[in-house]
Amino acid sequence: MDERENRFRSADHRGQGGWEFGADEDNRYPKVEAPLHAQYHAGMFDWFRTGVIGNGEPLPDYLFSITPWIVGGWGADDWWGGRLGDKTETINAVCALPAFTRKFSWGGGALPVPAYSFTATPNALAAGQAATLQWSVTNATQLTLNGEAVALSGTRTVSPAQTTTYVLHIVFADGTTKDLSATIAVSQSSGIPPLQWDARLDPLGVKQTRATATHAWQLVSAVYEDETQSGGNHNIYYKLQKADGSPVVGVKILVDWKDRPPGDDPAYVTTDANGEANCPLWAILHPELQDGPYFTKTVNEPSDVVSGMGLPVNRHVNFLPTFKWVGREKARRIPKILRASFYRLCPSICTCFSAPRHPPQSFSFTSLSGHPHDLGLSEKLSGLGPFPRLPLFALGQTVS
Numbered sequence: 107m108d109e110r111e112n113r114f115r116s117a118d119h120r121g122q123g124g125w126e127f128g129a130d131e132d133n134r135y136p137k138v139e140a141p142l143h144a145q146y147h148a149g150m151f152d153w154f155r156t157g158v159i160g161n162g163e164p165l166p167d168y169l170f171s172i173t174p175w176i177v178g179g180w181g182a183d184d185w186w187g188g189r190l191g192d193k194t195e196t197i198n199a200v201c202a203l204p205a206f207t208r209k210f211s212w213g214g215g216a217l218p219v220p221a222y223s224f225t226a227t228p229n230a231l232a233a234g235q236a237a238t239l240q241w242s243v244t245n246a247t248q249l250t251l252n253g254e255a256v257a258l259s260g261t262r263t264v265s266p267a268q269t270t271t272y273v274l275h276i277v278f279a280d281g282t283t284k285d286l287s288a289t290i291a292v293s294q295s296s297g298i299p300p301l302q303w304d305a306r307l308d309p310l311g312v313k314q315t316r317a318t319a320t321h322a323w324q325l326v327s328a329v330y331e332d333e334t335q336s337g338g339n340h341n342i343y344y345k346l347q348k349a350d351g352s353p354v355v356g357v358k359i360l361v362d363w364k365d366r367p368p369g370d371d372p373a374y375v376t377t378d379a380n381g382e383a384n385c386p387l388w389a390i391l392h393p394e395l396q397d398g399p400y401f402t403k404t405v406n407e408p409s410d411v412v413s414g415m416g417l418p419v420n421r422h423v424n425f426l427p428t429f430k431w432v433g434r435e436k437a438r439r440i441p442k443i444l445r446a447s448f449y450r451l452c453p454s455i456c457t458c459f460s461a462p463r464h465p466p467q468s469f470s471f472t473s474l475s476g477h478p479h480d481l482g483l484s485e486k487l488s489g490l491g492p493f494p495r496l497p498l499f500a501l502g503q504t505v506s
Contacts, residue, residue, distance in 0.1 A: 124150065124172075134390060134420065136397060144199035151200055155280070157209030158219050167210050204282055220245040224274045225308040226288035228301040230316050230325075235300065236265045237290050241274050248277035268292050291316055302327040311396025312414040312425070319408035321433025323357075328412065331424040338422055342402060342415065344375070344383045345428040353381025354431065358406055361385045363399040374405065387425075391416030404429065 125146045130137040138146070150172055153165050222243040231237055242259040243249055249256050251274055256262075264272070274286040293316060301314070307330050314325050323346065342361065346354045355377055362372040375383040391398035391414070398416035403409040415425050 136392070136395070140195045142395075144196040147196050148199040148203060151203055154208045155203065155206040156219060157211075164211065165209070167212075170208075204280070206280070220276075220278050222246075222276060222284070222286060223309065224272075224286035224288055225305055226272065226290050227305050227308070228303040229289065229308075230291040230293070230301055230314055232293050233267055234265065236263050238263055239272055239288060240305075241286075243274075243276055245279045246276050247279055248275075250275045264290070266290055266292050301325060302329075304328055304330040306330045306332070307425075310391060310393055310414065310416075310418060311398055312412065315411040315413065317408045317410050319433075321431075322408035323404045323410065323429040324432045325410040325412060325427055326430045327426070327428035329426040331426065333421045333423055336422050336424045339424055340387050340417055340422040341384045341424050342387060342400075343424060343426045344377065344385075345426075346377045346381045346383075346404075347428065347430045349431055351430075353377070353379070355379050355381060357381075357383075357404055359383055359385075359402060360405050361400060361402050363389060363401070365399070387415065387417055389416050390420050391418055393418050402427070407431075 125138045125143055127138060127140075127143050136142060149160060153159050154171075157165050159165050220243070222241075224241045225239070227238050227240070229237070239251070239262045240260075241249075241251070241256075244258070246258055249258055251262070252272055253275075264270075269289065269291045271287055271289040274288075276284045276286070278284070303314075307328060310330075312328070312330075314328065317324065326347075327345075344359060346357045346359075348354055357377045359375050359377070360372055361375065366372065373385050375385045377383045385402075387400060389399045396414060398414040400415040401411055401413035402415070403411045410429065412425075412427050417423060
């Protein structure tokens with residue numbers, strides 16, 4: 107090739123690659139299964155439409171194309187004919203992209219990357235209560251809320267009579283469309299306390315599911331502490347309260363996670379004398395996927411469920427849920443070992459406990475030290491709940 111010919115030869119920069127189907131080597135990211143494989147590859151092709159790569163930087167002008175192995179090859183990462191299948195979902199996702207012309211810096215640069223959000227606060231309420239819809243969209247030409255044209259940003263107060271899903275339909279400047287939805291769950295029970303919901307939980311995918319029982323632990327507050335507020339901690343901090351706001355001791359709480367291996371046990375914590383408990387979090391969530399694995403609820407009584415929690419791209423954050431008991435106050439059962447001890451001490455005590463006519467007053471037991479069946483009842487009964495005020499007998503003597 108002579109120098110003159112070489113002068114006019116264009117530089118052709120392209121790359122082969124993509125995401126291997128089923129890859130899970132990097133535990134910072136979820137396993138690359140069909141939906142993610144499709145999303146990632148469609149996003150990669152979309153770089154050439156927007157002129158912007160995944161981290162927000164401009165796509166270099168020298169990069170002309172990306173070529174995954176579509177027809178064949180020699181490994182599991184082949185799109186077609188590999189040992190992991192034909193990747194139909196990925197091919198369909200790429201085919202669904204609109205036709206476009208590659209954006210270069212000399213042709214006006216990249217299209218601005220659209221930004222959008224749509225939230226309902228709170229997302230659960232009682233009939234007659236109000237919620238606020240809030241949205242913000244950039245680089246769009248048309249926006250409708252449940253079919254009604256609205257501005258690119260705004261708020262609306264709504265009072266749905268029943269559980270309602272609101273849909274924000276977006277038409278972007280390049281002609282593509284996207285639907286965002288927000289559902290407000292409405293309960294007909296007037297006993298549900300108002301929910302104070304931190305709107306920053308919505309983009310993370312954190313959700314609340316109301317208990318269906320009339321008497322239950324219901325979420326009344328959900329607060330989020332980001333990495334600037336968490337003090338370096340990465341916990342769920344619980345508060346459990348009676349209807350009057352006083353703390354409840356001894357409530358057992360489950361902390362579990364999606365896809366927990368059968369050999370692993372979930373975590374349990376129990377509220378202390380202040381009605382508080384906490385549990386550390388370790389697993390990552392990806393805000394763009396809203397894939398937080400943790401969910402939590404109380405164990406022994408009906409309860410709202412809070413789900414979708416995790417550490418956003420491994421940042422140390424805290425979640426602060428407060429639950430309140432709604433409905434008739436529930437006396438806690440005495441453990442079997444204590445019931446047996448009561449009967450050995452004085453059978454009449456067990457009879458007295460079953461009598462329904464005593465008013466629900468609280469009382470404490472006096473230590474029965476010296477008795478052969480003494481189990482330290484004053485300590486064992488701490489926090490077991492309201493009982494009738496009764497005399498306690500030991501060795502035939504009333505000890506108060």
